[in-house]
Amino acid sequence: MESDSRNSATSIMHLPDDCLYFIFQRLDCGSDRNSFGLTCHRWLCVQNSSRQSLQFQCSFSVLNISSLSLTSASVNSFQLQKLLTRFRQLQSLSLSGCIKLPDSGLSGLQYYGPELQAFYLDCCFGITDNGLSLVAAGCPSLSRISLYRCNISDVGLEILAKSCLALKDIDLSYCSLITDKGIRALSQNCHHLRAVRMSYCRSISGVGFRGCSQSLSYLEAESCKLEPEGIMGIVSGGGLEYLNASSLSWCINGDGLAFIGCGSATRLRVINLRLCRSVNDEAVMAIAKGCPWLQEWNLAVCHEVRISGWESIGSDCHNLERLHVNRCRNLCDRGLQALRDGCKRLSILYISQRCRISTTAIELFKCFRAGVEIKEEEMMCTGMQQTRILD
Template sequence: METGLTDPSTSILQLPDDCLYFIFQRLESSNDRESFGLTCHRWLRIQNSSRRSLQFQCSFTQLNSTSLSRPSTTITFFHLYRLLCRFPQLQSLSLSGCIELPDSGLSMLLNYGSKLESLHLDCCFGITDHGLSFVAGGCPLLTIISLYRCSVMDIGLETLSRSCLNLKDVNLSYCSLISDHGIRALSQNCRHLRSISISHCRNVTGVGFQGCSQTLAYLEADSCKLEPEGISAIVSGGGLEYLNISNLTWCIHGHGLTTIDARFISKLRVLNFRLCRTIDDDAIVKIAQECSLLEEWNLALCHEISILGWESIGSNCRNLERLHVNRCRNLCDEGLQALRDGCRRLQKLYLGRCRLISSTAIEMFKCLRSEVEIIDEEIMHIGPDWAFHL
């Protein structure tokens, strides 16, 4: 028995790499995985080659006041070289928050980015079109890229879209230098697009989306200068399920929602019209009648909706589960009654600071629709959370 315990042929150190990879993949805690790599150089190599994602300590993937206030760590070409050499099988890489990262730092992806599927560069203020050319040249399998607040332009998007044809999720929020030309290249070359954010891109009118793929299901366009032709182009693929055009205060020539072909909006499930102060009854009636799958609708601060609009929502939105009507100036007792008598699947009503609604109307709503939760809270963001994740 003692001889068997010390026989090298029975030692775990003699197991082939395939077995060790199998063992490592079954380790659940991070401490166990770190301990595995500290055993010896061979086991460290197996740990390194098994790693699929990397996020720097200064990085963040959830943009909020806490993450944005973190101190930045300077990431140099040398840092990236060592880490990409050490972890050759990376599929996800987050450099978000590396505000001093230069374009040259991404040149390493030409040799080490062939397996990358997800890349986050949020708030990498030094990244321009030149840096995107390295991404395009080295990451042919890329499906997710986040360029929040990067200094990229249309040329960079064109270069990226010609090489990374499998792109699905693209975050361009606050990329103020891009226009419809870059969006057109992206939507025409990348036919598997699933979600795009162009929020606060003030040079985008939306026309670049004309003829986009039916796979496009999620679009964020908060605080954009969308034209009527642009909104028609955005829905032209016919596959949109989530659309955010909140704060559409820049629209000069109207919103054009009433002229959209019903076929292109039939799949919409979540709509965010918060702060769209020019959205009127005609648009509300059109959407309520044509978007039969609608489950959530944010109409907070939509002041032009009157009784005609509220009645249409009540009688047509049979699948609506969540409705936001905070601070709607023209929502009165009669409008609330229309919502109460209709919307049979309603679960949550976000109702607050509607000055024309009496306490009696609210109590009557609670009495007759006790299954509906009335919430005195204004929600800024609604919709699915699957887009742009690592």
């Protein structure tokens, strides 16, 4: 009887896969999760099918692009195919930095991409429209994709937009072949789109956003070729909360940015106009009156803003908390007084010593507005609160 009892005893190896999945998910220690699959082939399968994200060793942050090693970016199509076969439930995949990966390397996505929701292809220079069409066909659930510095055009972007209707977040920065045509396909097909990064896409004027969904709340458009009509298109959805339209002096003049305050951007909370040297009082006054919920405004190196502009900010920006006025040549004592007497919620003022403001005016500001932190900086401040909107 004792022998029969020992033979009928169960062990953890007799547990069904559902129980093993539950045990694996409850492991808090990273080393325990990594060693789980070393037990046996069955446990390895459980570990593999439970993995939801994968990042290659050569993946990198776009903020550290200068440190990218060409020798480390050698992931080939065969290696990628094997990994996709092994990890079949991936929701997030980063191939950033795989600079030699060709379009054909993405062919495995047609079998193992249906669950993929986030895909990062930063600096994958070998990926073109053909590769993007493979992504579109194999990843219908995609909600976030980064194509930073990829060699794609409007053709591939249109294919992606028509297939990945759940797309919410896309990075097209430095994709020089993208024009308003591609942006139009994106805004007309992806009705849940909330964030677009397209900085340094100098063939984009902004008109492609005309009639965009109200879900669009975040836009990075530094050094794009925005035009007044394009500005109207960008704010046409009415949901924009964050806008980086810095470095536009080379393509838009004077009051061209006044359309931001035309009445469609009433939800705007953060706006970056740094290095828009030609933005004038008319544009500043329109934005100050038309965007009542502004919390942060970067006007660094905006030399054409004068007394009327500063007075408008002081009187109309009742919710402004952070203001960047670094190196504004025409910010004088009277302009600073207007900011001091208004902007009742101001908590941080970024300023530089290279302006027409006297020491007395600064000291008076500190005396009357003791609760405002003045950060006197020689360098232009770029610390905009970029993540608050999406969080």
